[in-house]
Amino acid sequence: xxxxxxxxxxxxxxxxxxxxxxxxxxxxxxxxxxxxxxxxxxxxxxxxxxxxxxxxxxxxxxxxxxxxxxxxxxxxxxxxxxxxxxxxxxxxxxxxxxxxxxxxxxxxxxxxxxxxxxxxxxx
Amino acid sequence: xxxxxxxxxxxxxxxxxxxxxxxxxxxxxxxxxxxxxxxxxxxxxxxxxxxxxxxxxxxxxxxxxxxxxxxxxxxxxxxxxxxxxxxxxxxxxxxxxxxxxxxxxxxxxxxxxxxxxxxxxxxxxxxxxxxxxxxxxxxxxxxxxxxxxxxxxxxxxxxxxxxxxxxxxxxxxxxxxxxxxxxxxxxxxxxxxxxxxxxxxxxxxxxxxxxxxxxxxxxxxxxxxxxxxxxxxxxxxxxxxxxxxxxxxxxxxxxxxxxxxxxxxxxxxxxxxxxxxxxxxxxxxxxxxxxxxxxxxxxxxxxxxxxxxxxxxxxxxxxxxxxxxxxxxxxxxxxxxxxxxxxxxxxxxxxxxxxxxxxxxxxxxxxxxxxxxxxxxxxxxxxxxxxxxxxxxxxxxxxxxxxxxxxxxxxxxxxxxxxxxxxxxxxxxxxxxxxxxxxxxxxxxxxxxxxxxxxxxxxxxxxxxxxxx
Numbered sequence: 001x002x003x004x005x006x007x008x009x010x011x012x013x014x015x016x017x018x019x020x021x022x023x024x025x026x027x028x029x030x031x032x033x034x035x036x037x038x039x040x041x042x043x044x045x046x047x048x049x050x051x052x053x054x055x056x057x058x059x060x061x062x063x064x065x066x067x068x069x070x071x072x073x074x075x076x077x078x079x080x081x082x083x084x085x086x087x088x089x090x091x092x093x094x095x096x097x098x099x100x101x102x103x104x105x106x107x108x109x110x111x112x113x114x115x116x117x118x119x120x121x122x123x
Numbered sequence: 124x125x126x127x128x129x130x131x132x133x134x135x136x137x138x139x140x141x142x143x144x145x146x147x148x149x150x151x152x153x154x155x156x157x158x159x160x161x162x163x164x165x166x167x168x169x170x171x172x173x174x175x176x177x178x179x180x181x182x183x184x185x186x187x188x189x190x191x192x193x194x195x196x197x198x199x200x201x202x203x204x205x206x207x208x209x210x211x212x213x214x215x216x217x218x219x220x221x222x223x224x225x226x227x228x229x230x231x232x233x234x235x236x237x238x239x240x241x242x243x244x245x246x247x248x249x250x251x252x253x254x255x256x257x258x259x260x261x262x263x264x265x266x267x268x269x270x271x272x273x274x275x276x277x278x279x280x281x282x283x284x285x286x287x288x289x290x291x292x293x294x295x296x297x298x299x300x301x302x303x304x305x306x307x308x309x310x311x312x313x314x315x316x317x318x319x320x321x322x323x324x325x326x327x328x329x330x331x332x333x334x335x336x337x338x339x340x341x342x343x344x345x346x347x348x349x350x351x352x353x354x355x356x357x358x359x360x361x362x363x364x365x366x367x368x369x370x371x372x373x374x375x376x377x378x379x380x381x382x383x384x385x386x387x388x389x390x391x392x393x394x395x396x397x398x399x400x401x402x403x404x405x406x407x408x409x410x411x412x413x414x415x416x417x418x419x420x421x422x423x424x425x426x427x428x429x430x431x432x433x434x435x436x437x438x439x440x441x442x443x444x445x446x447x448x449x450x451x452x453x454x455x456x457x458x459x460x461x462x463x464x465x466x467x468x469x470x471x472x473x474x475x476x477x478x479x480x481x482x483x484x485x486x487x488x489x490x491x492x493x494x495x496x497x498x499x500x501x502x503x504x505x506x507x508x509x510x511x512x513x514x515x516x517x518x519x520x521x522x523x524x525x526x527x528x529x530x531x532x533x534x535x536x537x538x539x540x541x542x543x544x545x546x547x548x549x550x551x552x553x554x555x556x557x558x559x560x561x562x563x564x565x566x567x568x569x570x571x572x573x574x575x576x577x578x579x580x581x582x583x584x585x586x587x588x589x590x591x592x
Contacts, residue, residue: 052229052232053229056251056253056254056274057454057456060454061403061404062403062404062407062453062454062456063454063456064404064407064454064456064457065456087163090163090170090171091160091161091163091171091173092160092173092177093157094157094458095456095457095458097173097174097175097176097177097212097458098160098171098172098173098174098177098180098212099171099172099173099212101175101211101212101274102229103172103186103188103209103212103225103227103229104186104187104188104227104229107170
């Protein structure tokens with residue numbers, strides 16, 4: 001029993017479903033995390049940007065960011081369209097800080113990084 | 124007739140209840156909106172920069188990430204001012220915003236040299252703390268102290284006086300043996316207790332206002348294995364035991380939970396026990412659950428306290444055993460704004476009690492715990508720990524919540540107890556307020572003016588801190 005499991009049990013009550021948003025995201029499978037940790041862009045420049053600014057959160061399940069290569073996690077985000085995702089990166093949203101802490105990235109590079117992380121870059 | 128009256132009363136009560144619940148839900152929905160963002164670019168097409176929490180922003184005319192110290196020095200001679208170095212953007216204060224040059228240290232990363240005899244390592248200042256842990260493992264070293272978050276750059280962490288916890292442990296800059304400073308003139312100064320000692324003392328914690336620190340020589344130690352134990356106890360008990368806890372554990376801190384009467388103690392001690400890596404993150408889920416409790420029971424503080432206390436008290440301790448650098452820092456994916464003051468250690472618990480009282484009486488929106496730590500003294504002139512044993516007190520506000528009224532209510536308490544603000548965390552102090560807090564303030568300002576007479580590193584915030592505030 002942990003602090004969180006006790007708190008979760010409170011909010012698993014049906015009367016609180018609407019307020020608490022119970023259920024939450026399912027736990028990240030270990031193999032998805034392992035894959036996220038192993039992937040990096042083929043392009044050397046993009047790989048450097050990814051290493052500097054994206055990898056720390058997008059390869060670490062504890063960071064609660066969509067993991068690199070986890071298509072299921074990226075699907076709903078991609079449904080908004082890549083331009084909207086780039087906009088979110090530039091301004092920051094939820095846990096994502098503005099620019100993903102890459103202070104020299106261009107919008108085009110953000111788009112390419114999103115495509116890579118969402119496993120949509122044709123690999 | 125009686126039945127009708129009862130029915131009418133029941134209907135009225137139901138309608139009132141529905142209106143109250145609906146109103147509460149509506150208010151929460153309104154408050155939970157994503158804060159408005161500035162435009163992604165300005166009229167001139169300059170791209171937006173924002174800090175991690177989102178409250179500081181700017182549109183720099185120039186962005187640069189030099190790949191060498193020489194390129195950085197050349198850039199400093201001619202780049203448009205204000206020139207503001209940025210590490211990971213984790214400061215909450217407006218240290219970075221500039222309409223001139225945003226200078227990223229991302230091109231200056233990695234370990235330069237190591238010395239196994241002295242257990243020292245020279246590291247590029249743009250290296251993120253989270254990357255430095257595994258890099259030092261390769262040479263059998265670890266940093267003596269690490270902060271709660273390890274996303275910061277080494278240069279940013281040192282320049283703002285970033286710290287961990289442990290009564291016998293100095294902040295990160297306390298373990299800096301030497302550094303190289305690129306000045307506004309484009310010179311590179313080697314600084315240590317022997318070379319340019321006044322610059323070493325003044326610019327070590329300099330908020331990027333003295334120049335740009337490019338390389339840092341850290342005093343490290345051989346890798347250690349530690350046992351980390353997290354347990355919940357009544358806040359008053361922890362506060363009473365704090366002076367003892369601080370001495371019996373190698374490193375210890377606690378999180379005090381408003382509206383619960385409880386605290387979570389995190390104690391870390393050296394061990395030879397078998398590895399027991401920490402499990403999946405629970406802190407984030409706990410925090411979000413506390414937010415939901417706030418959403419539901421915020422208007423009913425008595426009930427909120429009883430429910431939270433019942434849910435959290437008596438939980439078994441969480442235990443892990445691993446390399447120190449793996450256990451000291453944590454992922455903090457829920458963004459927030461923060462105020463932190465460093466107090467004389469003997470004033471820390473009294474200040475905590477007052478702050479908690481202010482929060483519980485008038486700030487029911489707060490659900491983040493207060494973080495309470497200990498830091499050993501050092502001799503950097505602008506270090507908040509200069510010359511005194513310090514106890515820190517950090518107050519957090521969810522990034523969507525109003526932090527201004529909370530921090531405005533808390534800051535006078537922390538100042539009255541002799542607190543010095545963290546350079547990277549929110550406070551309202553200006554030069555006239557800061558000067559009396561730092562015995563070597565005038566000397567430090569003299570060094571700054573000598574190094575940067577034209578104020579090329581000063582943005583509006585720093586001007587208020589160091590020149591005209």
